[in-house]
Amino acid sequence: MRTVRLITRFYGSIFLANFLVTLSCIYLLAMAGKSAQTLVSVFFWYKTISMMMIFYTAVYYKKNELYYYQNLGITKLKLILTTSVFDFFVWLIFILLQLMTGIPGTLFNYILWGVLLIHAYAYYKK
Amino acid sequence: MIHTLEADGIQLNFGARRILSDVYMKCETGKITGLLGRNGQGKTCLMNIILGSLKSSISSIRFDGEFTLKVNTRPDLLLYLPQFNFIPKELTVKQVLKDFRLSAVDLNNRFPEFEGRHDLKVQQLSGGQWRTLELYIVVKTPSLFAMLDEPFTHLNPIQIENVKQFLLEEKANKGMLLTDHMYNDLLDVSDTVYLLKDGRTHPAKTLEELEELGYVKLP
Numbered sequence: 001m002r003t004v005r006l007i008t009r010f011y012g013s014i015f016l017a018n019f020l021v022t023l024s025c026i027y028l029l030a031m032a033g034k035s036a037q038t039l040v041s042v043f044f045w046y047k048t049i050s051m052m053m054i055f056y057t058a059v060y061y062k063k064n065e066l067y068y069y070q071n072l073g074i075t076k077l078k079l080i081l082t083t084s085v086f087d088f089f090v091w092l093i094f095i096l097l098q099l100m101t102g103i104p105g106t107l108f109n110y111i112l113w114g115v116l117l118i119h120a121y122a123y124y125k126k
Numbered sequence: 127m128i129h130t131l132e133a134d135g136i137q138l139n140f141g142a143r144r145i146l147s148d149v150y151m152k153c154e155t156g157k158i159t160g161l162l163g164r165n166g167q168g169k170t171c172l173m174n175i176i177l178g179s180l181k182s183s184i185s186s187i188r189f190d191g192e193f194t195l196k197v198n199t200r201p202d203l204l205l206y207l208p209q210f211n212f213i214p215k216e217l218t219v220k221q222v223l224k225d226f227r228l229s230a231v232d233l234n235n236r237f238p239e240f241e242g243r244h245d246l247k248v249q250q251l252s253g254g255q256w257r258t259l260e261l262y263i264v265v266k267t268p269s270l271f272a273m274l275d276e277p278f279t280h281l282n283p284i285q286i287e288n289v290k291q292f293l294l295e296e297k298a299n300k301g302m303l304l305t306d307h308m309y310n311d312l313l314d315v316s317d318t319v320y321l322l323k324d325g326r327t328h329p330a331k332t333l334e335e336l337e338e339l340g341y342v343k344l345p
Contacts, residue, residue, distance in 0.1 A: 067212040073201045
């Protein structure tokens with residue numbers, strides 16, 4: 001339970017950047033209409049590369065904090081692997097939902113604003 | 127039962143420059159081992175090699191005589207206090223104690239300045255309190271050994287005396303490897319002292335021996 005809590009805390013610090021990438025993928029898919037399926041591989045690489053960049057930046061700027069997790073038995077590799085696999089599955093679920101249901105792009109605008117507001121509130125509370 | 131941590135035959139090169147050559151060091155539970163050395167002699171590198179986060183060309187890290195790799199995945203064996211602040215600044219004292227499963231009452235008893243400050247974020251503490259909290263969690267969390275890199279940094283003289291007393295009390299529960307530039311304080315608490323010079327460890331215990339090795343100049 002403690003491990004899950006710690007990994008969730010680390011993921012929370014990089015969630016917004018990753019989620020914005022996911023949301024932009026879905027929004028573009030929604031805009032693509034009938035040709036959406038042909039673009040999935042492009043979005044896959046877009047997501048993968050941006051995810052690598054986000055994790056690289058996070059590890060670079062949080063390298064001192066990684067000793068905190070290490071002293072609790074969670075290595076850098078474990079942190080990155082678990083959070084990136086989870087984030088990728090979030091992306092995959094949203095992509096599949098979009099492909100199956102064809103949610104209109106405007107709905108994602110609302111989700112985006114909702115997430116941004118929640119994050120702004122969380123940042124203010126910090 | 128006494129446990130041992132041995133670092134043996136450690137060699138480290140940065141390009142053509144040899145930082146460590148044939149280092150040997152032994153720590154035991156129930157004792158504090160001090161490590162002195164001028165800047166750039168490789169004290170922190172040696173700690174990182176022991177931890178497994180820095181690769182050296184040759185090294186042998188043994189716990190109770192058993193060769194051990196990747197010690198940084200084994201907090202039950204070794205905990206590490208780096209020379210910089212490592213607790214995420216947005217965490218509260220209460221959250222940190224919860225993460226490490228440590229008692230708030232015990233922290234207050236040992237360091238009364240934390241009384242009533244458990245809801246503060248660590249960034250709201252003074253530099254000395256932040257460092258004391260880091261030292262406290264590394265020393266108090268159960269493990270066989272703890273490596274403390276510059277534990278007296280950011281501390282005022284009264285805090286240093288408190289921390290020294292704390293280390294002397296806690297050495298009954300684990301072995302400690304300690305490095306700091308404040309050699310008088312380090313000598314006060316250490317049972318064994320090594321001086322790292324020219325890439326090698328030299329056993330030394332008194333100021334006179336440190337002067338002979340060229341580490342200090344006595345009046």
